[in-house]
Structures are given as structure tokens and as C-alpha cells.
Amino acid sequence: xxxxxxxxxxxxxxxxxxxxxxxxxxxxxxxxxxxxxKHFEGSDxxxxxxxxxxxxxxxxxxxxxxxxxxxxTERELERAAELFGDRxxxxxxxxxxxxxxxxxxxxxxxLFEKHFATLCEGASFPAVKHLPSGVTLVLLDAARxxxxxxxxxxxxxxxxxxxxxxxxxxxxxxxxxxVALHYGLLRMTGKRDSRPHGLRDDVxxxxxxxxxxxxxxxxxxxxxHRPFTIRTKQRxxxxxxxxxxxxxxxxxxxxxxxxxxxxxxxxxxxWNREAGRYEPxxxxxxxxxxxTR
Ligand SMILES: [Fe+2]
Ligand SMILES: [Fe+2]
Numbered sequence: 001x002x003x004x005x006x007x008x009x010x011x012x013x014x015x016x017x018x019x020x021x022x023x024x025x026x027x028x029x030x031x032x033x034x035x036x037x038k039h040f041e042g043s044d045x046x047x048x049x050x051x052x053x054x055x056x057x058x059x060x061x062x063x064x065x066x067x068x069x070x071x072x073t074e075r076e077l078e079r080a081a082e083l084f085g086d087r088x089x090x091x092x093x094x095x096x097x098x099x100x101x102x103x104x105x106x107x108x109x110x111l112f113e114k115h116f117a118t119l120c121e122g123a124s125f126p127a128v129k130h131l132p133s134g135v136t137l138v139l140l141d142a143a144r145x146x147x148x149x150x151x152x153x154x155x156x157x158x159x160x161x162x163x164x165x166x167x168x169x170x171x172x173x174x175x176x177x178x179v180a181l182h183y184g185l186l187r188m189t190g191k192r193d194s195r196p197h198g199l200r201d202d203v204x205x206x207x208x209x210x211x212x213x214x215x216x217x218x219x220x221x222x223x224x225h226r227p228f229t230i231r232t233k234q235r236x237x238x239x240x241x242x243x244x245x246x247x248x249x250x251x252x253x254x255x256x257x258x259x260x261x262x263x264x265x266x267x268x269x270x271w272n273r274e275a276g277r278y279e280p281x282x283x284x285x286x287x288x289x290x291x292t293r
Contacts, residue, residue, distance in 0.1 A: 001134065005240045007239075007243060065182050066096075095119055137178050153200065193224070217262060218264060218290075227253070240253050
């Protein structure tokens with residue numbers, strides 16, 4: 001079974017529409033004057049190329065772990081939905097979960113759901129998708145509007161408790177179980193992310209996923225724009241990084257999953273800016289084979 005995983009595509013459309021908010025204004029200033037806008041310049045073209053490239057890899061399913069937009073205006077969510085096009089009606093082939101930038105301010109409430117609920121089981125989390133190949137996706141949502149200097153996330157007690165009953169169900173024992181969320185559980189260094197940037201209940205979520213009585217093969221996320229793989233005590237975590245951020249070697253992953261052998265082979269693809277296309281990143285450290293349970 002082949003699964004594509006991309007994240008943090010950040011459709012960015014200014015001037016703003018959909019309501020003033022100080023946090024959005026600060027973001028526009030950062031994009032306009034502090035160079036961040038250059039990271040996502042022309043991202044629409046890369047996103048279209050990304051979706052086409054993913055399809056050319058003959059994957060069975062594609063997962064996006066959030067941050068579709070820059071500041072979650074109606075126009076940005078609409079544009080992201082336009083780029084997905086008919087794929088929004090193909091939940092068997094595509095899954096999308098929200099990132100913090102898709103719920104950037106309180107006035108953005110409901111916009112992600114309006115456009116992308118079809119690809120995440122109605123956006124009621126935790127959501128579960130059983131794919132025909134023996135792979136199960138368990139989707140968590142940590143994205144919420146925050147203050148000006150805060151981009152942290154929270155899964156919360158209610159969602160963790162439901163996730164525990166899903167993941168400890170005996171019916172998942174023989175399936176290849178992937179837990180997907182926007183936020184990482186550890187940084188590339190193996191340390192916790194910072195309080196204003198990371199998941200507030202990272203320790204609790206890690207404790208839950210490391211339990212001996214839950215079925216988890218792989219944890220997938222984005223949010224941190226540089227990709228990497230790391231381990232908790234029991235689980236492999238893969239961060240896809242950003243698929244479109246020009247400030248780094250942006251790209252996406254394809255996982256070739258052998259369900260019976262509990263093995264996943266990772267292939268990294270990167271955006272070759274000069275050539276104007278995604279292509280295999282043959283020397284990337286993420287090209288590894290992992291045994292999961
Ligand atoms: Fe991001
Ligand atoms: Fe993020």
C-alpha cells in the first residue's frame with residue numbers, strides 16, 4: 001500500500017478579507033516586510049504541481065497534515081479548496097486535517113470545516129478511516145485560535161480519552177495503524193518543542209501512544225517545516241515538513257507500507273526550483289525503512 005504525506009502548503013493570499021484581527025495584521029507585516037512572504041511566493045503553482053506529482057506516484061491514498069493557509073481567511077480557504085478541486089469528493093483517496101494556521105483567529109471558526117470536512121469524516125475528532133489495504137488512519141485535531149504570540153496546540157482530555165478507546169480496541173491489532181496530527185511530539189533534537197510553538201499536552205499524548213495496550217505503527221505530522229524522523233520510547237514519528245516553503249528544501253514523503261511485515265519504506269521527493277517540478281530526493285536522510293511493531 002502506498003501513502004503520500006504532505007503538509008504545511010500555506011496558500012497565502014493578501015490583501016486580507018474576512019475580518020480584521022491584530023494577529024492577522026501582524027502576520028501580514030511579517031509576510032510583507034520580514035521576508036516570510038518569500039517562503040510561499042507562488043505557492044499556488046507548487047501546490048498544483050504537488051497534487052499532480054502525488055498522483056503520478058500511483059499512491060493509494062494521500063494525507064495532508066494541516067496548515068493549508070497563511071492566516072485562515074475565507075479567500076485562502078476557498079483557494080485551497082479550489083486547488084484540491086474534485087479531490088474534495090474523494091475521501092477514499094484523500095485525507096486532510098487542520099493546522100493552527102487554518103484556525104488562526106476566532107473569526108475563522110467553521111471555515112476549515114466548510115471546505116474540508118468531506119476529507120476528515122465530517123471534522124469530528126478523533127476521526128477514523130479504515131483504508132481497504134489494511135491501513136487505518138486515526139486523525140487528531142490540535143489546532144485552535146490563539147493569541148498574537150502563541151502558536152501552540154492542544155489535543156485535550158476529551159479527545160485523548162476517545163483516542164485511547166479507539167487505539168486499544170482489539171479490532172486494530174492486525175491493522176497498520178497511523179496516528180496523524182498537525183503538531184510534532186518531539187523536535188528533531190529529541191527535545192520537546194517550545195511552550196508557545198508546541199503541543200501543550202505533548203507528554204500526555206506521547207504517554208498515550210507509548211502504552212503497551214494500544215495499536216500504533218506510525219505517527220505522522222507537520223508544523224515544523226524541516227522534515228525529520230524520530231522515535232518515542234515505542235513509536236516511530238515522521239514529520240513531512242513543508243511541501244512548499246522555499247526557505248528550505250521543501251517536499252513530501254511517500255510511504256510504501258507492507259502491512260503484514262509491519263514495515264514502511266520512505267521515499268522523499270523535493271521541489272526542484274530550477275526545474276520547476278517535484279522529483280525524488282535520493283540522498284535525503286528520510287529515505288529509510290522502518291519496522292514498526
Ligand atoms: Fe506551517
Ligand atoms: Fe503549524
